[in-house]
Amino acid sequence: MLAYIARRIVYVIPIVISVALVCFLLVHITPGDPLVAVLPADASQELAAQLRAAYGFDRPLPVQFGLWLLRALHGDLGNSIATGRPVLAEVMRAVGNTVTLAIAAAIIGFTMGILLGLIAGYFRETWIDKVATSFAIAGVSVPHYWLGMVLVIIFSVQLNWLPAVGAGPGGSAAWAWDWAHLQYLVLPAITTSVIPMGIVTRTVRALTGDILSQDFVEALRAKGLHETGVFRHVIKNAAPTALAVMGLQLGYMLGGSILIETVFSWPGSGFLLNSAIFQRDLPLLQGTILILALFFVFLNLLVDIAQAAIDPRIKRG
C-alpha cells in the first residue's frame, strides 16, 4: 500500500508543475492590459511603463513564470494588483468559505443522491424508480444559477424565511455554527447540491441495478441471507465507484461556483474568481486557479488512495 501511495504522489509532481504553467500562461495570453485595475485607459505612456516595471510585467514571460513559481514554492503568491493584499490570504479565506458551502452541499447532495439511487436501483423499472430518476435528471438539467434565483424569490423575497445573500449577519469573518448564520447557508447549499445529487443518484442507481443482477447476489439469497445482508454486500460493491464519483463531485464543489457564489454574494473562491476576472487581477487570478487546481489534484489523490484501501484490486492496476 505504501509503495502505491508513493507512486501516486510521484505522479502528482509533473501534474502540479503543468497546472502551474497552464494557469500562468492562460491568464497571460488573454488579450488586454494586466494593469487595467490600476492603470486608467488615459494614463500616459511613461506612467504605464513605470507601473509595468514596478509590477514586473516588463520582464520576459519565462522570467516572470520562474519568479512566480519560485515564490509560490515558498508560499508567496504575490499581492493582488487591485487591492494590494497578499493573494494567499485572500485565496485561503475564500477557499475556507467555499469549503463550508461545499461540505453543506455535499451532505445534502450525497445523502439525497445515495438514498434516491438505492431506492431507484432496488425498485428498478417501477414508478418509484421513475420518480427518483426524474429527480436526478432534474438535478443535472436545471441551470443552478436559475434555481438559485428562483429559491431566492420564493424563500427570501416572497416568504422572507431565509436571507437572500451574504455569509452571515456580520460576514464570514464572524461566522458561527448557529441558526443565525446557518440560515445564510441553506439556499446556496441546496442550489450547489442539485447537480451532485443528480449525478450520485444516477451512478448509485446504475451500480445497484448491476450488482443486484449479478450471480453472487442470487447465490447470497439462495444461501438464505437476509435482505439486509444482501443490501450490505450491494453497498460494499458499489462503494468504490460511488466514492470516486462523489470525490470528483466534491472536487468540483470545492472549486467553487462562480455563478452560485455570485448569485448569493457568497464570499468563496468562485466569487473571488469573478472579481479577479472582471478586474483582470492577474496575480489573484493565477493564485486562485493554482490553489483550486491543487485542491483538485490532491483530492483525486486521496480518492485514489481511499479506493485502493477499499478495493485492493485497484493497487495491482
Add this chain to the structure above:
Amino acid sequence: MLIKTTTRAALIAALALTTAAAWPRVASAETVLRIGMTAADIPRTLGQPDQGFEGNRFTGLTMYDALTGWDLSSADKPSVVIPGLATEWKVDDADKTKWTFKLRPGVTFHDGSPFNADAVVWNVEKVLKQDAPQFDPSQVGATATRMPTLVSAKKIDDMTVELTTSEPDSFLPINLTNLFMASPAKWQAFYEKAEGADAKAKTQAAWTAFAKNASGTGPWKMSGFTPRERLELVKNANYWDKARVPKTDKMVLLPMPEANARTAALLSGQVDWVEAPAPDALPEIKQRGFKLYTNEQPHVWPWQFSRIEGSPWNDIRVRKAANLCVDREGLRDGLLGGLMVPATGTFEPGHPWRGKPTFEIKYDKPAAQKLMQEAGFGPNKKLAVKIQTSTSGSGQMQPLPMNEYLQQALAECYFDVQLDVIEWNTLFSNWRRGVKDPSANGSNATNVTYAAMDPYFALVRFLQSSMAPPVSNNWGFINNPKFDEMVKRARQTFDPAARDAALAELHAASVDDAAFLYVAHDVGPRAMSPKVTGVVQPKSWFIDFSLVSMQ
C-alpha cells in the same frame, strides 16, 4: 382595598421603571444604513480608491476629503467644485504654473493628528515622488491621470501650500477633487512597525495595514472591514463641516455585483439601499413601496468616430446625419425603461460648460436622410460603417441591445452598421491604442462610455490633437486646430467664470462639429427602502451619504 391599591401602585411603579429603562434605549438606538454596491469588492480604502467613480463614491468621499470637493447638495443644479480642505486658492500672477492653497484650520484626521501643509505635501508625494517612503505605485494610476499636470507640492507655512503644474492649467482645482488626504501620522506608525525585506516591502506592508485601519478627515470613520464582504463606517461626530455630520450612526457597504441578488437583498429587507437595481424588477420595486432615485449623470454613451484619412466620418454631413437619425426618446422609453437621458452633447442645457451649440441634436429622420443623400448615399448606396463595442462593462449600460437599436435606426438613413463585439477589458485597452492600431480590427468608430466630471476627462483628452494615441484617448485622431486653440485658451484662463465660458465655447464647437454620435447619459438608478429619508441624488457620480436618515 389595600391589596388593590398596592397592586395598582406596583403596576404603576413597574410601568414607570419599564418606561425609564426603555427610554434611554430608544434615545440611543443605533441607526444603520446598509447599502448593496455593484462592485464585486470593497473599493480600496487607503485613500485613493480603485473601481472608478464608484470607488470614490463609497470609500473616497466618505472617509476622506480632498483640497476641493463637489457640491452635492442639490438634485437640480449641476454639481460644481467647492472648497474642501482648502478654503481658497489662487494662481501666481507672474508664474501661472504656481498655485497657492490656503488650508482649512482646525481639521484633524480620525486618529487625532492635525491636517496641515505637511500632510498635503505628504499626500501629493505618495503618488508623485518616487523616492518618497510613502510612494505607492498602486495608487498612482488612478490618481496621477486625474491630475495630469500636477508635478509637486511645497509647504509655505503650516496652513499654506504651493502646488506646481507642468504647464499653466486652470483645471487644477477641479482635478484636485481626486487627491484624497490620508493621515501621514497613522501611516508612519504602521510603517515603523512594518516588516519587509527592503524599504519597498515595508511601504507596501504599511499601506496594507493602513487600508485595514484607515484614517482620513471625512464625515465617516472606518470601524470594521472584511475584505470582499463588508466595510463598516461610523459617523465622525467631530467632522469639520457641521452641516455634513452624518445623520445616520453607521453605514455598512456590501459588494453585490449581481443585479438580481442586489434586488432580492433589498426586497427581502437585508439591505436598505441598492445601486443599479435589476431593470426588470423596477415595477415590483415601486409596487412594494420602495423608492427609486435617478438623475442625469456626467456620463456619455457615445460612438467616437475615426477621423483618419479615408474614414467615412470625415464628412460632417455623415456625422450630423447619424446624430439626427436616432430616436433617443424611443430608446429611453422602450429598451431602457426610462433609465437614460437623451444626450444632445457631452453636457446638457443648464450645465456651465454646455455653451450654445447651433447644431441641435434631435430626432429628425428626413433631415438626416437629406444630409446622407447630399453626401452621396441613398437606399441603393448605403454607407458601411463598423463599430467596436463590448458585451458589457462599467458604464456601458446595455451595449449590445443599444447598438442593435442604433443599427436598425441608422439603417433608415442609409447606414449599413456592422458591429465588432469584443470583451470589455479588451475594448478598453484598445481605446488607448487608437484606430490606427490593428486592434481596431477595421472599425471606424468605438463605443466606450466616458465620465464627464472634469474638463480634461470630458473634452480635452478627446478633442486636443496632442491627446491622440499613445498619449491619451483621442482614439479617432481628431485634429482640429480650432479645438486645440480652444483647449489652450480654456486651460490658460484662470478666472473661474471666464474659464467656464471658454469650456462652454469648446463644448459648443464640438457639438457643432458633431464630433461624436451622442446617444445617452446614464441616470445612476438606485432603489431604497421607505425607511431611508433625506436622499438628494445630485447630477453627479457621487452622493452625500451624510444627509441620509433612517426612520
